Amino acid sequence: MPLTRVLVGARGSTKAFPLISLEQLEETGETQVSIATIGQQLVNGVTLGGMYALIALGYTLVYGILLMINFAHSEMFMGGAFVGLFAFGWLDNYEFFTGSGFGIALMFLMTFVISGVVIGLLGVLIERVAYRPLRHAPRLAPLISAIGMSIFLQQAVLLWITPRQVPFPNYLPAGSYEIAGISINNIQIMIIGSSIILLIILDTFVSKTRIGKAMRAVSQDREAATLMGVDINRVIAVAFFIGPALGALAGIFSGMYYGSIKFDMGFIPGVKAFTAAVIGGIGNLRGAMVGGFLLGIIEALAAGFLSSGYKDVVAFAILILVLVFKPSGLLGESVVEKV
Amino acid sequence: MLKVDNIHTFYGQIEALKGISIEVNEGEIVTLIGANGAGKSTTLKTISGQLTPAEGTIEFEGESLIGTAAHLVTAKGIVQVPEGRRIFPRMSVLENLEMGAYLRKDKAGVLEDLDRAFELFPRLADRRAQKGGTLSGGEQQMLAMARAMMARPRLLMLDEPSMGLAPVIVDVIFDTIKKLNKEGMTILLVEQNAAMALQTANRGYVLEIGKVALEGPGKELLHNEQVRKTYLGEL
Numbered sequence: 001m002p003l004t005r006v007l008v009g010a011r012g013s014t015k016a017f018p019l020i021s022l023e024q025l026e027e028t029g030e031t032q033v034s035i036a037t038i039g040q041q042l043v044n045g046v047t048l049g050g051m052y053a054l055i056a057l058g059y060t061l062v063y064g065i066l067l068m069i070n071f072a073h074s075e076m077f078m079g080g081a082f083v084g085l086f087a088f089g090w091l092d093n094y095e096f097f098t099g100s101g102f103g104i105a106l107m108f109l110m111t112f113v114i115s116g117v118v119i120g121l122l123g124v125l126i127e128r129v130a131y132r133p134l135r136h137a138p139r140l141a142p143l144i145s146a147i148g149m150s151i152f153l154q155q156a157v158l159l160w161i162t163p164r165q166v167p168f169p170n171y172l173p174a175g176s177y178e179i180a181g182i183s184i185n186n187i188q189i190m191i192i193g194s195s196i197i198l199l200i201i202l203d204t205f206v207s208k209t210r211i212g213k214a215m216r217a218v219s220q221d222r223e224a225a226t227l228m229g230v231d232i233n234r235v236i237a238v239a240f241f242i243g244p245a246l247g248a249l250a251g252i253f254s255g256m257y258y259g260s261i262k263f264d265m266g267f268i269p270g271v272k273a274f275t276a277a278v279i280g281g282i283g284n285l286r287g288a289m290v291g292g293f294l295l296g297i298i299e300a301l302a303a304g305f306l307s308s309g310y311k312d313v314v315a316f317a318i319l320i321l322v323l324v325f326k327p328s329g330l331l332g333e334s335v336v337e338k339v
Numbered sequence: 340m341l342k343v344d345n346i347h348t349f350y351g352q353i354e355a356l357k358g359i360s361i362e363v364n365e366g367e368i369v370t371l372i373g374a375n376g377a378g379k380s381t382t383l384k385t386i387s388g389q390l391t392p393a394e395g396t397i398e399f400e401g402e403s404l405i406g407t408a409a410h411l412v413t414a415k416g417i418v419q420v421p422e423g424r425r426i427f428p429r430m431s432v433l434e435n436l437e438m439g440a441y442l443r444k445d446k447a448g449v450l451e452d453l454d455r456a457f458e459l460f461p462r463l464a465d466r467r468a469q470k471g472g473t474l475s476g477g478e479q480q481m482l483a484m485a486r487a488m489m490a491r492p493r494l495l496m497l498d499e500p501s502m503g504l505a506p507v508i509v510d511v512i513f514d515t516i517k518k519l520n521k522e523g524m525t526i527l528l529v530e531q532n533a534a535m536a537l538q539t540a541n542r543g544y545v546l547e548i549g550k551v552a553l554e555g556p557g558k559e560l561l562h563n564e565q566v567r568k569t570y571l572g573e574l
Binding site for chain 2: 210213214216217220221223224225226227228229230231232
């Protein structure tokens with residue numbers, strides 16, 4: 001049987017990635033700031049940051065191409081977790097998958113692919129029905145449409161699947177390692193490893209492949225890209241597949257990390273990831289990656305050294321500072337004004 | 340090769356083109372000149388599919404282009420170098436050129452054409468790894484032309500290639516236009532610099548507020564009294 005961990009109580013899913021180890025850390029006394037504490041919070045922060053980065057990429061990809069903020073993106077994260085739950089549940093019926101280490105690895109891979117593809121296609125569909133008809137409308141219209149889509153998706157899961165917090169299975173062997181007083185468990189290793197691999201793949205895709213270059217070209221000058229023969233709608237569809245697919249995987253990671261999922265789980269991580277995208281420079285892919293990890297680490301350190309209650313304060317204070325002193329974001333390009 | 344017949348194009352309520360008819364034959368340089376707002380750029384944008392005419396026909400090699408999306412017009416062999424050059428600022432010179440060849444599948448041919456582009460504009464070869472946005476205006480214009488050539492167009496449309504450039508660079512650009520034409524490229528050229536354009540072109544059209552006011556061989560228009568007064572600044 002899979003080991004399931006349910007996170008209960010008031011610090012349920014409305015909190016973004018609650019840092020489980022905080023209370024223990026606080027008990028060790030605030031005066032004892034050790035290297036190990038910093039190291040531990042770095043591990044927690046990078047785990048969190050990997051998830052933020054994966055979600056942030058979806059915001060930044062769409063913004064870069066359409067100059068619109070896809071407020072429904074946080075629901076891709078939530079939806080990915082639910083599709084992941086169903087995929088795990090379905091594959092769990094087959095002994096082939098649960099019987100051996102190889103089977104379990106294959107089960108993870110298949111769950112990632114199923115969830116990524118289903119949510120990717122959902123993203124493409126949402127663009128078709130909710131955003132494309134508004135492409136030439138005033139900029140506020142697609143934003144409102146996106147908010148509507150977000151509410152629709154949350155309520156759809158609430159009504160048709162479940163309004164409750166549901167446990168999320170964890171098929172990884174429960175292992176934890178300790179190096180120099182810093183502990184890291186199998187889930188964290190998987191989340192950090194997978195998110196870094198996915199980020200490298202995406203970075204390579206965008207800089208090396210034909211369609212990836214077309215995406216960059218469209219985000220830099222849509223009209224010129226059209227004149228080169230780039231089909232804008234195809235590029236938009238690709239962006240609306242990749243972003244939600246990555247968000248969906250982050251949703252699965254989150255489910256595994258916290259042990260449970262719920263229809264409204266996307267909201268706060270969505271806001272945080274959007275913040276990460278802005279900190280890094282919205283529209284800039286590497287910026288979203290850097291912003292995601294940075295935000296995760298800052299939050300974890302704030303939680304470790306101040307109090308977990310302060311982590312959101314610190315995260316959004318950083319956002320305000322970046323917006324005041326470098327509005328284009330840390331890696332944002334200064335906008336070339338046309339004469 | 341290209342036959343535009345009586346097109347009317349609107350920007351919202353404003354009728355920018357009020358029945359323009361022009362023709363470009365294979366191997367020619369044809370120029371459209373006229374004041375600001377005469378409809379030169381609008382004509383190019385209508386041909387390239389960025390704007391759809393409310394009325395009229397556009398035929399390219401016997402096929403109608405009306406209703407063809409802009410990226411498909413490019414696929415048919417009409418490539419436009421847009422006004423203001425529109426280089427991809429955060430892509431390298433090389434990547435910009437590769438984008439020009441976006442629709443091509445013949446890798447060997449693309450590599451050959453890259454060499455040719457660098458031969459045509461040696462300054463670009465020195466800067467192939469530099470970001471497009473860091474180039475000077477003249478270099479950007481060269482890159483924009485080289486990028487369009489990477490598509491192996493059948494018809495090259497240039498919108499204000501001399502705009503904002505130093506006279507020395509304008510000469511380079513026009514020399515290149517002549518050279519490309521000598522190698523067989525058909526060119527439709529929109530220019531504010533009427534003197535340069537008419538000297539270079541086989542034929543020209545003078546546009547005035549959305550209509551063709553005059554047409555004829557370039558040299559003839561160059562000596563037309565009305566053109567000299569209105570567009571060449573003679574009193």
